Amino acid sequence: MLVVSDILPHDNPPKVISSEDYLRSKLKGPVINIQLDYRYMKTGYYVSTHAETNGNRVIPTCTDIIDAYNNAIFLMRSEKRGIPTPAHVATNSVEEITDKLGFPSILFPLNPVSYDTYRIARSGDELIKAVKNLGMNRGYPVSAQALLGPVETVKSVFGSVQLKEANSAAEKCYKEFMIPLCKLYIQRTAEKCYLSSMAPLRPSDLEPKDLQAISEKTTSMRNIP
Amino acid sequence: MRRFEAAAKTLGHDFDYVTKKNLSEIPLYDALFIRTTTDPRYPAYLASKLAWESGLTVIDEPFAIMACSNKVHVYELLERSNIPRIQTVFLLKDQLNQMTIQEAFSILGKPIVLKAPYTAFSRYVEKAEDEESLNRICRRFFRISDIVVAQRFVPTAFDWRIGILDNDVLFACKYHMPEKQWKHGAMVRGGRFIWGKTEAVKRETLPPRLKEVAIQTSKPFGRGLFGVDIKEINGDYIVVEINDNATIYADEEDKEDADIYEKIINHLAREKD
Numbered sequence: 001m002l003v004v005s006d007i008l009p010h011d012n013p014p015k016v017i018s019s020e021d022y023l024r025s026k027l028k029g030p031v032i033n034i035q036l037d038y039r040y041m042k043t044g045y046y047v048s049t050h051a052e053t054n055g056n057r058v059i060p061t062c063t064d065i066i067d068a069y070n071n072a073i074f075l076m077r078s079e080k081r082g083i084p085t086p087a088h089v090a091t092n093s094v095e096e097i098t099d100k101l102g103f104p105s106i107l108f109p110l111n112p113v114s115y116d117t118y119r120i121a122r123s124g125d126e127l128i129k130a131v132k133n134l135g136m137n138r139g140y141p142v143s144a145q146a147l148l149g150p151v152e153t154v155k156s157v158f159g160s161v162q163l164k165e166a167n168s169a170a171e172k173c174y175k176e177f178m179i180p181l182c183k184l185y186i187q188r189t190a191e192k193c194y195l196s197s198m199a200p201l202r203p204s205d206l207e208p209k210d211l212q213a214i215s216e217k218t219t220s221m222r223n224i225p
Numbered sequence: 226m227r228r229f230e231a232a233a234k235t236l237g238h239d240f241d242y243v244t245k246k247n248l249s250e251i252p253l254y255d256a257l258f259i260r261t262t263t264d265p266r267y268p269a270y271l272a273s274k275l276a277w278e279s280g281l282t283v284i285d286e287p288f289a290i291m292a293c294s295n296k297v298h299v300y301e302l303l304e305r306s307n308i309p310r311i312q313t314v315f316l317l318k319d320q321l322n323q324m325t326i327q328e329a330f331s332i333l334g335k336p337i338v339l340k341a342p343y344t345a346f347s348r349y350v351e352k353a354e355d356e357e358s359l360n361r362i363c364r365r366f367f368r369i370s371d372i373v374v375a376q377r378f379v380p381t382a383f384d385w386r387i388g389i390l391d392n393d394v395l396f397a398c399k400y401h402m403p404e405k406q407w408k409h410g411a412m413v414r415g416g417r418f419i420w421g422k423t424e425a426v427k428r429e430t431l432p433p434r435l436k437e438v439a440i441q442t443s444k445p446f447g448r449g450l451f452g453v454d455i456k457e458i459n460g461d462y463i464v465v466e467i468n469d470n471a472t473i474y475a476d477e478e479d480k481e482d483a484d485i486y487e488k489i490i491n492h493l494a495r496e497k498d
Binding site for chain 1: 248268274288297317
């Protein structure tokens with residue numbers, strides 16, 4: 001298995017190739033694509049495109065990337081997988097959100113520009129503003145969820161997170177979407193953790209121990225055919 | 226849209242419209258036909274995915290949207306499938322420098338056609354005559370995509386547009402270029418966007434080789450509805466690109482083969498594989 005990454009040192013085992021070198025190559029073989037940011041049309045995404053179009057297996061796939069970063073699809077697939085998710089709806093209708101979810105609710109954008117952001121609406125007025133803002137004047141729907149508890153973010157490294165209560169949800173999330181590195185938004189109640197959203201990581205999110213964990217994981221995956 | 230609706234009702238189906246306001250109703254239907262700009266960033270992809278996951282037949286399928294809406298994906302698949310195509314190279318954002326620009330001009334000649342991977346309706350497709358214009362255009366396109374598509378400039382008076390449904394020819398037309406323009410849709414002085422003439426051609430009269438190239442082009446992308454753009458050069462055919470969500474305007478693409486609507490409705494009404 002070939003490791004393609006712009007965050008792992010290239011002289012560390014296992015052998016790591018940069019995204020640019022991989023994109024210029026016709027290398028054959030399964031690929032694990034380790035990036036902080038897999039957003040559509042960014043280099044990390046194109047690594048997966050290049051692997052797939054050349055007939056190679058790749059983690060993560062283009063479909064999984066697009067789906068994971070689209071909050072409505074992320075929730076739909078997570079729910080199907082049995083991962084606890086809040087009640088949710090994708091719409092630009094304030095009335096539908098109010099009818100189906102009530103207050104408070106949390107809204108994530110589904111427009112082509114915004115990412116890693118959300119709004120909380122505790123009243124009709126706040127909801128109208130949030131739908132207008134995140135939907136770019138209602139040109140786009142939003143992904144609205146019931147707000148069940150405080151929202152926390154955790155860093156997921158191959159499905160492993162620091163927050164013990166979120167471990168089960170994070171592991172299932174990784175098995176469903178196979179996104180090696182990401183930020184997960186979690187809604188936390190006394191009973192459980194609900195998966196709320198996924199976003200890219202930023203360089204400041206990565207610590208040396210994370211690089212160590214990634215290297216160890218990719219070494220163990222390296223011999224998988 | 227009225228012709229689609231009429232065809233559906235004639236064939237005994239109910240026909241409703243879904244918008245951003247009632248996406249959640251999609252699972253209640255048997256099939257979904259998407260007629261809005263498709264792109265993984267837009268609601269059309271969500272609608273397609275929702276339909277697909279709910280067991281509906283859908284045009285366009287999520288994979289078709291994902292692959293056809295990104296021209297990097299398109300050209301990589303065309304290359305792997307050995308489809309005759311316009312010579313293409315990719316320009317990477319972090320590697321664009323004088324050397325790579327000169328290399329691009331050396332491979333493709335001058336001028337170069339630059340395409341943003343998210344191009345649709347002839348928009349974000351521009352010509353670069355020299356290093357300065359190439360840099361300027363790429364800087365704009367790199368704001369959204371880390372890769373820009375560069376192609377050899379192959380001027381022709383028209384492009385063939387072959388409509389494909391379920392890997393068979395559905396309709397055909399010639400997309401003529403407006404006067405003094407090099408692509409079917411062009412921005413002119415004053416900020417107006419103009420289109421060249423669309424000349425429908427009966428599908429039975431198409432040269433066999435043209436049909437063959439169009440059908441072969443569609444296969445890696447699925448069994449949905451596609452528009453394959455092809456240039457005719459010295460008696461042979463090379464693919465410009467493939468598009469999902471093929472344009473069908475009343476009295477234009479449908480002028481010679483009026484059964485387009487019935488065929489699409491019947492395709493949607495089939496049992497999902």
